[in-house]
Amino acid sequence: MKYEAVIGLEVHVQLDTKSKMFTRVGTGFGQPPNTLTNPVVLGLPGALPVMNLAAIEKSIKVGLLLGCKIAPICKWDRKNYFYPDMPKNYQISQFDQPICEGGEVEIEMPGESPAVMGSHRKVELTRIHLEEDVGKLTHYESDSLVDYNRAGCPLLEIVSEPDLFSPDEVFAYLTSLRNSLVSAEISDCDMEKGQLRCDANISVRPVGTEALGTKVEIKNLNTISGVRNGVEYEIKRQTKAMLEGETIIQETRRWNPDQKYTTPMRTKEMAHDYRYFPDPDLMPVKIDQQWIDRIKKELPEKPFDKQRRYQSEMRLPYSSTSALCGDRPLCEYFEKAAALTKVPAKVANWVVNDLLRELGQNNDHNDPSAETVTLDNCKISPQALAELICLIEDGTISNNVAKELFPEMFCSGKSAKELVASKGLEMKSDGDEIDSLCAEAIAKDPDAAEKFRGGKEGAINALKGAVMKATRGQANPKLVDETLRRLLSS
Amino acid sequence: MESSQLTSATATELIDLLEGETVSSVEITQAFIQRIQAVDQKVHAFLHLDEEDMIKQAKSSDERRSQGKSLTRLDGIPVGLKDVISAEGQPLTAASKILENYVSPYDATVTRKLKEAGAVIGGRLNLDEFAMGSSTENSAYGPTRNPWNLDCVPGGSSGGSSAAVAAREIPLSLGSDTGGSIRQPASLCGVVGMKPTYGMVSRYGLAAFASSLDQIGPFAQTVEDAALLLEIISGHDPLDSTSYPSHVPSYSRELKAPLEPCKLGLPQEFFGEGMDEEVRKSIDLVIEFYKSKGFEMVELSLPSTDLSIPVYYVIATAEASSNLARYDGIRYTSRSEKASNAIDVYAKSRGEGFGEEVKRRCILGAYALSSGYYDAYYLRAQKTRTLIRQDFDQAFEQVDAILTPTSPTPAFRFGEKSDNPISMYLSDIYTISTNLAGLPGISVPCGFSQSGLPIGMQLIGQALNESKLLSIAHVYDQEHNYGRKAPSL
Numbered sequence: 001m002k003y004e005a006v007i008g009l010e011v012h013v014q015l016d017t018k019s020k021m022f023t024r025v026g027t028g029f030g031q032p033p034n035t036l037t038n039p040v041v042l043g044l045p046g047a048l049p050v051m052n053l054a055a056i057e058k059s060i061k062v063g064l065l066l067g068c069k070i071a072p073i074c075k076w077d078r079k080n081y082f083y084p085d086m087p088k089n090y091q092i093s094q095f096d097q098p099i100c101e102g103g104e105v106e107i108e109m110p111g112e113s114p115a116v117m118g119s120h121r122k123v124e125l126t127r128i129h130l131e132e133d134v135g136k137l138t139h140y141e142s143d144s145l146v147d148y149n150r151a152g153c154p155l156l157e158i159v160s161e162p163d164l165f166s167p168d169e170v171f172a173y174l175t176s177l178r179n180s181l182v183s184a185e186i187s188d189c190d191m192e193k194g195q196l197r198c199d200a201n202i203s204v205r206p207v208g209t210e211a212l213g214t215k216v217e218i219k220n221l222n223t224i225s226g227v228r229n230g231v232e233y234e235i236k237r238q239t240k241a242m243l244e245g246e247t248i249i250q251e252t253r254r255w256n257p258d259q260k261y262t263t264p265m266r267t268k269e270m271a272h273d274y275r276y277f278p279d280p281d282l283m284p285v286k287i288d289q290q291w292i293d294r295i296k297k298e299l300p301e302k303p304f305d306k307q308r309r310y311q312s313e314m315r316l317p318y319s320s321t322s323a324l325c326g327d328r329p330l331c332e333y334f335e336k337a338a339a340l341t342k343v344p345a346k347v348a349n350w351v352v353n354d355l356l357r358e359l360g361q362n363n364d365h366n367d368p369s370a371e372t373v374t375l376d377n378c379k380i381s382p383q384a385l386a387e388l389i390c391l392i393e394d395g396t397i398s399n400n401v402a403k404e405l406f407p408e409m410f411c412s413g414k415s416a417k418e419l420v421a422s423k424g425l426e427m428k429s430d431g432d433e434i435d436s437l438c439a440e441a442i443a444k445d446p447d448a449a450e451k452f453r454g455g456k457e458g459a460i461n462a463l464k465g466a467v468m469k470a471t472r473g474q475a476n477p478k479l480v481d482e483t484l485r486r487l488l489s490s
Numbered sequence: 491m492e493s494s495q496l497t498s499a500t501a502t503e504l505i506d507l508l509e510g511e512t513v514s515s516v517e518i519t520q521a522f523i524q525r526i527q528a529v530d531q532k533v534h535a536f537l538h539l540d541e542e543d544m545i546k547q548a549k550s551s552d553e554r555r556s557q558g559k560s561l562t563r564l565d566g567i568p569v570g571l572k573d574v575i576s577a578e579g580q581p582l583t584a585a586s587k588i589l590e591n592y593v594s595p596y597d598a599t600v601t602r603k604l605k606e607a608g609a610v611i612g613g614r615l616n617l618d619e620f621a622m623g624s625s626t627e628n629s630a631y632g633p634t635r636n637p638w639n640l641d642c643v644p645g646g647s648s649g650g651s652s653a654a655v656a657a658r659e660i661p662l663s664l665g666s667d668t669g670g671s672i673r674q675p676a677s678l679c680g681v682v683g684m685k686p687t688y689g690m691v692s693r694y695g696l697a698a699f700a701s702s703l704d705q706i707g708p709f710a711q712t713v714e715d716a717a718l719l720l721e722i723i724s725g726h727d728p729l730d731s732t733s734y735p736s737h738v739p740s741y742s743r744e745l746k747a748p749l750e751p752c753k754l755g756l757p758q759e760f761f762g763e764g765m766d767e768e769v770r771k772s773i774d775l776v777i778e779f780y781k782s783k784g785f786e787m788v789e790l791s792l793p794s795t796d797l798s799i800p801v802y803y804v805i806a807t808a809e810a811s812s813n814l815a816r817y818d819g820i821r822y823t824s825r826s827e828k829a830s831n832a833i834d835v836y837a838k839s840r841g842e843g844f845g846e847e848v849k850r851r852c853i854l855g856a857y858a859l860s861s862g863y864y865d866a867y868y869l870r871a872q873k874t875r876t877l878i879r880q881d882f883d884q885a886f887e888q889v890d891a892i893l894t895p896t897s898p899t900p901a902f903r904f905g906e907k908s909d910n911p912i913s914m915y916l917s918d919i920y921t922i923s924t925n926l927a928g929l930p931g932i933s934v935p936c937g938f939s940q941s942g943l944p945i946g947m948q949l950i951g952q953a954l955n956e957s958k959l960l961s962i963a964h965v966y967d968q969e970h971n972y973g974r975k976a977p978s979l
Binding site: 039042043044045046047048049050051078080082084087088089090273274275276277280281282283 | 574575576582584589592594595596598693694695696697698700701702728729730731732808809811812815816818820821822832836856859860861864868
């Protein structure tokens with residue numbers, strides 16, 4: 001019998017807010033332990049939570065972005081359990097009335113090659129709710145340390161339906177979700193920093209059957225590759241068990257990224273009774289249509305919608321759009337530059353190839369003190385790039401010259417026009433001069449000339465190269481081509 | 491001026507003396523410290539007293555006054571705090587072993603307001619552990635005694651706050667009231683105690699017992715003094731989401747305005763069985779007094795009254811079971827030395843650190859919230875709470891305030907009820923529904939039993955209208971002044 005996997009994901013995303021969810025303490029990664037605390041974060045006697053409006057706003061934004069139904073009332077529940085990661089021994093969360101219900105995440109599966117678009121599908125969401133993050137425990141041999149810097153940060157839990165069927169789909173789902181959330185400035189979604197964390201509910205069933213198998217929850221999938229590997233391992237484990245006639249136990253298992261296997265954490269019988277009840281310290285927040293409408297207006301275009309627009313309206317090739325569309329600032333950069341030219345596809349090409357290459361090369365990842373060059377502090381503005389491309393388009397410089405100028409512009413911040421003028425790099429389009437250079441090239445390489453005349457089309461390139469070399473690449477290639485053909489056919 | 495004259499004065503009288511520059515805040519503060527040193531061995535109202543700090547605060551107050559920079563009328567007047575209200579640098583034990591070594595690193599909002607008003611924050615006052623009880627017998631540090639009869643309880647849970655004012659150890663104090671914990675001890679000790687409307691006074695910094703019921707309020711000898719303290723501590727606080735965004739009038743000034751006689755409701759459910767005869771007689775005299783002043787008495791019904799105790803003990807314990815989960819032996823609370831693993835740290839620290847009543851309520855509350863029982867207990871209790879509130883809404887369509895006894899009996903003896911939780915719970919029968927409805931209530935002394943124990947009456951007012959409630963209470967208090975009588979100690 002063949003088995004297929006059914007997977008649902010619970011993704012936790014830290015919202016990028018200035019202060020914590022229920023108090024005015026800053027958020028941040030990498031601060032000295034227990035410095036981002038106050039009586040509320042530490043759960044001292046008498047401390048009370050006060051809702052951070054920005055966290056609700058961002059949650060509504062996510063809901064609208066993913067097509068969810070937004071709850072008219074945002075209410076809070078306490079989830080009670082004893083564990084040292086939670087100073088109050090209860091977590092403020094949402095139980096029966098999540099802020100968002102339903103919704104979907106569009107995913108794209110890999111295409112035949114990177115240049116070909118893959119198939120798209122929408123994965124259904126169950127709910128999204130807002131809760132406070134817990135502290136971070138570090139276990140040592142005989143004791144454990146706890147850091148409450150992360151405790152109380154706003155955390156969004158995005159729960160999918162059991163609507164994913166392979167590790168590839170899980171990867172595609174996470175990638176798409178991350179692109180959407182990053183582009184909407186909800187979170188940086190950096191898994192290394194714990195800003196995006198993922199648990200997977202996995203079951204297997206015989207292919208062709210409808211009923212879901214016994215589900216196993218996998219925790220500790222803390223990197224993108226961890227998610228893929230962990231899910232893959234668990235599907236294999238369950239499939240093997242089924243094939244060998246074993247029963248799958250409903251349980252929670254932990255993914256061990258180093259040993260690459262899952263181990264049991266607790267069974268269903270050991271599940272907590274969280275004794276949820278409405279938090280009496282917090283008033284429910286009313287979310288009216290006006291508020292929703294205002295946030296709707298601020299919603300960014302979704303990455304896949306943008307990609308389709310770039311393809312249909314701007315005639316960009318798929319490979320460019322797939323490189324651009326996951327990165328909203330890069331898209332903004334591209335659109336600014338493209339608007340100043342008539343050749344968006346060429347602009348996209350420059351952005352995706354040359355700009356990204358320079359940004360990648362000029363960052364020394366081994367030297368943390370070195371200032372990173374990002375799109376924000378990059379010395380080539382969209383206007384400067386557009387100017388460079390316009391110089392190619394109007395025939396002032398050749399493409400080759402432009403390619404050479406680009407790294408210099410990137411380092412110095414000088415404009416293309418400045419460099420072209422100071423270096424005398426304008427393209428040579430003087431008919432007589434080109435005529436004589438071409439004639440000279442033919443005379444110097446009669447072999448190539450003969451081959452071309454004999455029907456070998458490619459032989460002309462050697463002659464073109466000679467002319468370009470003689471002009472240090474400044475000869476107008478179109479004019480050279482025409483002139484050579486005229487001279488060779490006469 | 492004699493030290494005893496100072497300690498028997500009301501806050502208002504002390505203010506007059508300060509303003510007339512007859513005495514200094516340091517003299518006043520020293521007088522109260524001496525009084526505490528003289529009588530608190532008998533009363534045991536205080537769990538902690540930082541005399542040096544009090545004198546320092548009093549000196550600052552005197553300096554301000556000499557420069558004409560007094561902050562408010564309360565500048566220089568000592569105010570005691572129930573030991574569940576945070577004050578920076580001061581211990582906060584909640585009368586529990588588990589918080590034996592905890593020192594608060596921050597001020598509660600009421601503490602901050604008192605400091606900003608220039609009050610001299612003086613002493614930590616005893617209570618039933620985590621405000622759970624009606625006698626202070628549940629204090630881990632020993633009970634407070636009733637200044638009128640040291641063999642009797644002072645009531646609770648704010649027994650230290652009421653006894654300290656009654657014993658003239660402090661002119662004003664703050665307590666907290668979850669089901670009657672201000673009004674009942676005020677009644678048993680013969681002082682004025684008031685629970686404001688839920689949301690009038692910030693709970694920020696009050697170690698929570700039951701969040702949806704807790705409210706901080708004042709103790710004083712007179713209604714006038716209570717009004718003075720209440721206007722300082724009231725008002726919206728952005729640090730408490732349940733605090734009301736409303737304007738705070740000057741209650742003490744509004745008291746001076748003449749009050750048109752109005753209608754007082756007498757709920758039949760409060761005048762039935764279980765009420766002590768002497769209490770009944772005192773209340774009858776109160777009724778006669780108000781009638782003589784032109785007030786109209788309206789007999790009415792609050793039909794859901796008998797549900798208030800069961801509803802209260804579900805909601806309050808459920809919230810408490812969660813609120814008290816933070817006292818776990820991990821960080822600032824005492825850790826059991828017998829603990830050998832993580833689960834042990836919780837179980838043994840809490841087992842050793844909490845007293846019997848606290849454990850009983852945490853277990854009750856956790857049970858009421860358990861999966862499968864939630865609907866039958868917690869959810870049903872919340873629905874019933876709505877009915878109780880509606881009863882009051884209807885009553886207030888007919889009357890301006892409701893008059894009842896505060897407690898069915900005068901102070902009882904130590905041990906009389908401590909072995910029977912239910913009979914102890916019933917001592918709050920007249921006060922609990924006010925908390926469930928979120929309404930303001932005040933207890934005003936209205937006489938003494940034959941054995942010399944104080945008796946109190948309760949007036950319940952409309953939400954957010956403490957002004958009217960105080961005015962109605964003041965009409966009686968200014969002519970009787972039972973709270974001005976001091977016990978001999």
